[in-house]
Amino acid sequence: MNSSISANEASAPIIPAWRAVWSLGLGVFGLIIAEFLPASLLTPMAESLGVSEGVAGQSVTATALVALVTGLLITSATKSIDRRWVLMFFSVLQVISSLMVAFAPSLHVLLMGRLLLGVAIGGFWAMSTATAMRLVPASDVPKALAIIFSGVSIATVVAAPLGSYLGSLIGWRNVFLLCVIPSLLALLWQLRVLPSMRPENSGSLRTLVRVLRRPGMMGGLLATILIFSGHFAFFTYLRPFLETVGQANVETVSLILLGFGVANFVGTSIAGHLLARNLRLTLALVPLVMGILALLMVVFGHLALVDGLLVTLWGFAFGLVPVGWSTWLATTVTDEAESAGGLMVASIQLAIGAGAAGGGAVFDLNGASGVFTASGVLLVAAMVMVFAGVRVKPEAVE
Structure with missing residues (x-):
């Protein structure tokens, strides 16, 4: 075993800090809710700001591009700062971002708020695996990551359907004002339970x-x-597709998005079992299934009931993706967790930006059906x- 891995194992605590892990789960819950809200509120956001849905969708692109850069640079930029304070700063940024979006008088101000969110998301995900490795013993790292990812899954269940439903009511x-609450609670909790974590490498x-x-x-x-390009091209423009092609009303859209979220949570919950049986096969079959579902949406999208079933299956399949690729990363690069996490975050955020942009x-040229066709091709690839x-x-490290 190389010296880097030994150093990482030596830094792992004997007693797991589960309250700290759960506080990070709540923090990521707030971040992901804020990231996903535009997908369920795209139509009213566009109308309020006087822009097309395609232009409003670039609020997702802005977040992703900044998260990309942040994921690459956060380790070196904060190499002398206690990770405890860095992680709490991400919760502060989410609060500021959501307030800016909620009171944005124009698209430009809204995009500025989304840029701050990108910093928080990119930084958190770059450090998440490495942080879990420092909060619990090595044998408990998979469980700690599952808890953190449960914040993503629950946010997926809550953000899309409630965002769509509450958006029609208040x-x-x-809705973005309400989004401030989980990050404020996470900040207070993290202030109480996160231990000091000095940087371990130069980054x-x-x-x-x-x-x-x-x-x-x-x-x-x-x-x-x-x-991720295929998924976010699909998910960002799902509501316009359901409304224009499937002729679904707000209540139906909310139910379909709820089905997506619940299925996503189930997929995340059983991901570990499937990945343990065959990691490569699971990593390959999941995008194939998602690609087929996207193409079926193009064919049968005019049937709202079929749309609901296909979107639910999509949610289940996508629930396997973050856990699957985090598991792949954990078994591939164990000695440079923060740097490898930064590369993964940059890749994902590049994909989100490319998918949304x-x-x-494509949406402005060929409508949502064209977007879903392109999504299916990317996923099969x-x-x-x-x-x-x-x-x-x-791989062995020299």
Whole structure:
């Protein structure tokens, strides 16, 4: 075993800090709610700001692009700062971001708020795996990551359907005001339970390059880009598709999004069992299934009942994605967790930005059906990339 891995294991606590782990789960719950809200409020946001839905969808792009850069630079930019304070700062940024969006008089101010959210999301995800490794013993790291990812799943259940439903009752701006609450609670909790965590490495850009050059790493990151591009092209423009093609009203859209969220939670909950049986096969089959579902939406999208079933299945499949690729990362790069996490975050956020931006362009030209067709093609290509260029066993580090 190399010295880097030994150092990481030595820093793991004997007694797990489960309250700290749960506080991070609440923090990520607040971040993901804020990130996902535009998908369920895109139509009223566009109408209020006087822009097209395609342009309003760029609020997702702005967040993703900043998260991309933050994921790459956060480790080196905060290399001398206690991780406790860095993690709490992300909750502060979410609160400021949501307030800016809620009171935004124009698209430009709204985008500025979404940029701050991008900093918080990119930074948190870059440090999440490494932080879990420092809060609990090595044997409990999978459980700690599952708790943190449960915040994502619950946010997925809550954000889309409640965002759509509450938006019709109290307006989209008030929904963003409510979004402040979980991050404020997380901040207070983290202030109480997060231990001091001094930086353990330099986090240099040279380290990022070394990690990127490891065998199989590039293939995994490319597959991740294809999967998340396909998903966010699909999800960002799901509501316009359901309203225009499926002729669904607000209540129906809310129910369909609720089905997506519940199924996503179920998928996340059983992901560990499937991944333990066959990691590579699971990583490959999930995007294939999602691609087929996207193409079926194009064919049968005029049937609201079928839409609900397909979107629910999509939610289940996507629930496997974050856990699957985090597991792949944990078994591939165990000695540079923050740097590898930064690369993964950059890949995912690049994909989100590409999916939202490309989806917006396709939407304005060919409608939501064109977006879903492109999404399906990207996801099938991801399946091919998993088989062709992804390694699932850790490489020896010199």
